[in-house]
Amino acid sequence: MSAILQIEGVGKSFGGLRAVQNVSLSVTEGRLSALIGPNGAGKTTLFALMSGFIKPDTGRVSFAGRDITGQAPHLNARMGMTRTFQIVQPFAAQTVRENIAVGAHLHVPGRAQALARAESVAQQVGLTAQLDKLASDLTVAGRKRLELARALATRPRLLLLDEVLAGLNPQEIADMIPVVQGIANSGVTVLMIEHVMQAVMSLAQEVWVLAQGxxxxxxxxxxxxxxxxxxxxYLGHGAAERLQKVVAGDTVRGEAGKEVQS
Incomplete structure (x- = not known):
């Protein structure tokens, strides 16, 4: 399979802070991949560089074989790259249906068609029963699904998900994982920033780890x-060695227990 997104030697500094340093990666079309790392690693900045919200100081971004370095986000979205945001901000005074239709209008000019597209997308993310509810009345989990739905309504080829599971309780996370998997199974390439390792382990086919940019x-x-x-x-200097000792100790105690039982 070919790469749908490639970034080569991308870097970005803010004043004296080097937020992203010489990062290169290639996202394979049709796969569900993850970008992980500790807080402050530069993950969201990298998403912004990919999607055009920030222009890189160095490097190159290519999407579907075309150089899009520094290209405006709405042009990237029209090409098929759409992102969600960690802090969701729906149009609170509009219904769920109307919010999703905003995304559909990227390719659908007519209101009736956009609203019909909204219904289809709502079903895909489990919001059908909420279509006529005001966005302001949704729970946190509902708003996360709405953010996902608005992005899906743009008909993306590549969907960048920025912590779509953040703020959810364990049951809500378990309910959302099949939704994300279903999007990937429908043919959309997905790259997700995620801290919930349960989701990364069960969803991602490949993972990149970012630390200090x-x-x-x-x-x-x-x-x-x-x-x-x-x-x-994630855990600090010396943590790997300490964990190895703990694992080794558990193994020794386990073996001793087996000897006693035998």
Whole structure:
């Protein structure tokens, strides 16, 4: 399969802060991938660089074989790259149906067609029963689904999800995971920023790990969670060695228990 998104040597600084440093990655079309890392790693900044909300100081961004470095977000969305935001801000005085229709208007000029598209998308994300409710009356979980629906209504080829599970309780997370999987199964390429490792482990086919603005690991979810550099990035210097000792100690105690039982 070919790459739908490629970033090469992308960097961005804000004053003296190097938020993203020489990052290169390639997102394969048709896959569900994840970008993870500790708070402040530069993940959302990287999304903004990909999608055109921020122009990189260095490097190149290509989408569907075309150089889009610094191109405006609405033009990228028209090409098929759409992103969600960690802090959702729906049009509170409008209904769920009307909010989703806003996204549909990117490609659908007529109001009736946009509203019909909204119904179809609402069904895909589990909002059918909420279509005539005001966005202001939705729960946090409902607003997350609405943010997802507005993005889907633009008919994306690539969907960038920025912590779509943030703020949800365990049951709401469990309910949302099949929704995200269903979007990927429908043919949309998905790249998600996520802190909920349960979701990363169950959804992602490949993972990139960002720390202090730099990529430090890439592989399957199992690969990166066992990577010493990743453990250190999340838990601090020496954490990988301490965890190994704990695991080794548990193994020794387990073996001793087996000997006693035998």
């Amino acid at each position: 730099q990529l430090i690991a890439h592989g399957t979810p199992a690969d990166v969670t066992n990577d010493k550099a990743v453990v250190e990035a």
